[in-house]
Amino acid sequence: MERLMGMTLNELKEVTSKTSLPAYAAGQMADWLYQKKIRSIDEMTNIGAAKREQLKTHYEIGSRPPVKTTTSADSAVKYLFAVNDGAHFVESVYIPSRDRATLCVSSQAGCKMKCLFCMTGRQKFTVQLTANEMLNQIQSISESQGLDNVVFMGMGEPLDNVDELFKTLEILTSSYGYGWSPKRITVSTIGILPGLKRFLDESSCHLAVSLHSPFHEERLSLMPVEKVYPIRKIIDLIHGYNFSGQRRVSFEYILFDGVNDTERHAKELSRLLKGLECRVNLIRYHTLPGVNLRSCNELKMEYFRNMLNKLGVLATIRVSRGEDVFAACGMLSTVKNKKI
Numbered sequence: 620m621e622r623l624m625g626m627t628l629n630e631l632k633e634v635t636s637k638t639s640l641p642a643y644a645a646g647q648m649a650d651w652l653y654q655k656k657i658r659s660i661d662e663m664t665n666i667g668a669a670k671r672e673q674l675k676t677h678y679e680i681g682s683r684p685p686v687k688t689t690t691s692a693d694s695a696v697k698y699l700f701a702v703n704d705g706a707h708f709v710e711s712v713y714i715p716s717r718d719r720a721t722l723c724v725s726s727q728a729g730c731k732m733k734c735l736f737c738m739t740g741r742q743k744f745t746v747q748l749t750a751n752e753m754l755n756q757i758q759s760i761s762e763s764q765g766l767d768n769v770v771f772m773g774m775g776e777p778l779d780n781v782d783e784l785f786k787t788l789e790i791l792t793s794s795y796g797y798g799w800s801p802k803r804i805t806v807s808t809i810g811i812l813p814g815l816k817r818f819l820d821e822s823s824c825h826l827a828v829s830l831h832s833p834f835h836e837e838r839l840s841l842m843p844v845e846k847v848y849p850i851r852k853i854i855d856l857i858h859g860y861n862f863s864g865q866r867r868v869s870f871e872y873i874l875f876d877g878v879n880d881t882e883r884h885a886k887e888l889s890r891l892l893k894g895l896e897c898r899v900n901l902i903r904y905h906t907l908p909g910v911n912l913r914s915c916n917e918l919k920m921e922y923f924r925n926m927l928n929k930l931g932v933l934a935t936i937r938v939s940r941g942e943d944v945f946a947a948c949g950m951l952s953t954v955k956n957k958k959i
């Protein structure tokens with residue numbers, strides 16, 4: 620059965636031609652799928668009953684509720700979704716705050732990038748998520764209607780799954796789809812250069828880059844991707860785009876005690892980011908067993924932030940959410956869920 624949710628307007632037009640529906644029915648289907656967010660083809664009441672039956676022989680909506688929900692003491696909610704016909708699992712995290720509600724979405728089950736500080740990186744990569752599976756995380760949770768922002772910062776590297784990511788972004792931002800402003804969406808990457816170039820050229824969603832160290836050797840020891848796509852090349856590319864208007868770029872920087880939290884790091888960061896309108900988000904490291912890295916205490920984090928601010932780099936400390944249910948940054952893993 621093919622899934623309609625996750626199809627772009629052009630793909631829905633192909634469905635209409637295969638089922639001898641008029642071309643305008645593609646727009647009607649998109650409205651049912653992405654505005655009215657229906658769960659069954661029978662709800663498409665402006666498509667004749669016989670045609671709906673015909674559609675149902677090959678297609679379904681493809682909406683799947685989460686298989687598990689875990690609520691953190693600080694009100695973050697971790698959702699577990701089955702993907703790839705139940706063969707694998709991914710997690711999403713709903714993060715409500717005083718002024719907005721954000722959903723952190725996964726793009727892959729596991730990850731190939733093997734960042735030292737990340738639980739997902741320890742989990743073997745198994746499958747790319749389809750646009751259906753990414754949209755389903757947004758559409759099938761009970762808080763869906765009240766979401767203000769979506770961040771592609773969950774499991775996986777979104778720019779290692781560009782085609783399905785771009786379909787998802789198209790559906791979220793097109794008038795035939797959700798009709799969201801790109802300002803409501805942030806894509807986070809460790810810097811896969813070809814995907815990043817395409818993202819910068821074709822999308823106007825916000826960008827977040829995982830930086831974590833301004834020094835090549837040190838970043839390489841934390842993030843193997845540095846060998847292929849060094850941070851300097853990523854920054855050079857970003858310099859070619861305009862971030863002074865609506866579109867924002869931010870840099871994620873997990874602070875590791877005694878590793879990347881010195882004055883030398885702050886100075887090099889300010890050199891690296893010179894001339895870019897950006898923000899650095901400082902993130903507390905959530906300790907992983909067997910990894911020789913420690914988190915910084917609050918005082919050290921504030922000290923590093925102040926150093927950056929004095930050097931002219933806008934830096935803020937990101938409040939950590941969902942740690943008690945392993946939903947915080949770097950903690951997502953579905954390794955234990957194989958037998959659900």
Ligand code: SF4
Binds near residue numbers: 730731734737776
């Ligand atoms: S930090 Fe992101 S890119 Fe790195 S291993 Fe984790 S999920 Fe993959």
